[in-house]
Amino acid sequence: MSDCSFCKSKIAPGTGKMLVKNNGKVLWFCSRKCEKNMLILKRNPAKHKWSAKLKQVLKK
Numbered sequence: 001m002s003d004c005s006f007c008k009s010k011i012a013p014g015t016g017k018m019l020v021k022n023n024g025k026v027l028w029f030c031s032r033k034c035e036k037n038m039l040i041l042k043r044n045p046a047k048h049k050w051s052a053k054l055k056q057v058l059k060k
């Protein structure tokens with residue numbers, strides 16, 4: 001399994017959701033929370049405390 005496209009956390013086998021966009025991009029979501037934030041609310045993962053992406057941004 002891959003990492004979550006939004007929060008970058010590991011997705012355990014048998015859980016999560018894979019979404020293939022019509023441009024060929026593959027997105028993985030660990031939860032409905034991540035899916036909603038990315039697709040419906042169109043939020044930037046770097047702006048959310050609970051997302052590991054923020055930690056990556058701050059480290060740089």
Ligand SMILES: [Zn+2]
Nearest residue numbers: 004007030034
């Ligand atoms: Zn996630």
